[in-house]
Amino acid sequence: MAWSGEVEPRLLLSDFLRSEVGLTGTHVGCEHGVCGACTVQLDGEPVRACLMFAVQIDGHEVTTVEGLAETPPGEAISVEGLHPIQQALHEAHGLQCGFCTPGILMTAEAFLRENPAPSREEIREAVSGHLCRCTGYHNIVEGVALAAERLAGDGAGADEGDEP
């Protein structure tokens, strides 16, 4: 969707998404770029929304976790509409409280687009910028690996991650 309006320069992108646009899937944790909870994609690249100002996205495209699942605007996310990475994290028990999950999903989506067949070590490196206090990370790594397998095997899915 397109948003137009005026904001105060000091408004962080993370706060803008949550309070001005109403997209509360982007979580706010440490607010200094360490925890990774607020990770969104700016023109397809993962970035920390707490280390940018909303005024800086003028003319750019921001993708939040709400953009992953195929859900019509305003409707609750259905299990059927989950993105393969969301589905894989769910099945691998890659989340418990879910606070860190949206950020991890946005990082993982960009990562698998660039590296569709990663090693476990590469996955660990990719998600190293996210703090999770529930899972111990093991199942997050397994979840991303499962997603990579499924995206690679699912040619008909026409997911961007399958591009040769």
Add this chain to the structure above:
Amino acid sequence: MKPPPFDYVAAADLDEALEALADASVETRPLAGGQSLVPMLNFRLAAPERLVDLNGIDELSRIEETEDGGLHLGAMVRHRQLERDPLIVRRTPLLAEAAPFIAHPQIRSRGTVGGSVAHADPAAELPAVFLTLGARVRIARRSRDGESGSRAERTLALDDFFLGPFFSALEPDELLIAIEVPPSTPGEGTAFDEVARRRGDYALAGVAARMRLNSGGVCEEAAISLVNGGSTPCLMREAARTLVGAEPAPEAIGAAAAACAETSEPAADMHASEAYRRHLIRTLTARVVSRAAARART
């Protein structure tokens, strides 16, 4: 954890940015990638009256070969580009080797080479790497009263740029606009490594090395610089000099590593003692110089 209020200028070109910085009546800071500045604003460790955003200035994002075969990196080149850009990877592999040690991918998407150097953080990777490469910085400002032309530029060896922790030779009206890396010569090898508590954390210590060997395998030139080895990003001249004029045999490298640890000035803090940092500097120097020498031979 919210930034203090500030005025915001989205500079459309370099002249507009320099114009804003030249206005001494308003305390103005340039906003590059923001990956160090915005946390400082969020913590309210910094409260400039105005930010001039450089992200819309296309000419600061150029990556190109210079006339002498070196590399010109515009100040707004992102850390991620150091890992990915074919010209950088081919011409200056040390940059591509060191870049993955900088924080995390999400930070590298935004963080810039000019911002990292201008921030002059002794714990940052790029200042040490660029020092090892013998880089120069290009600095621009709007012409002051009585000067001709609209813009004044100067070029400074990076070694003369770092004056103290988070303190550089930049004047308040000046902007670092580019970093220039001299061409690499035949027989040259480079390497980088660091030790951090966790992946992406600031390094307890890190070392960058460059070595040039002649056809007989004798070291003709060597440079070593340290991450977190003192109060500024620093070249370890004395240690590097011990390598010149001989083959880089294990004993020579061991002696250089010991000299490096001895002449470094690492600080003690909650993360590591001074003695442990010296130990890391010695171990890492030996490792990195050996690797640079092996690459110089091939």
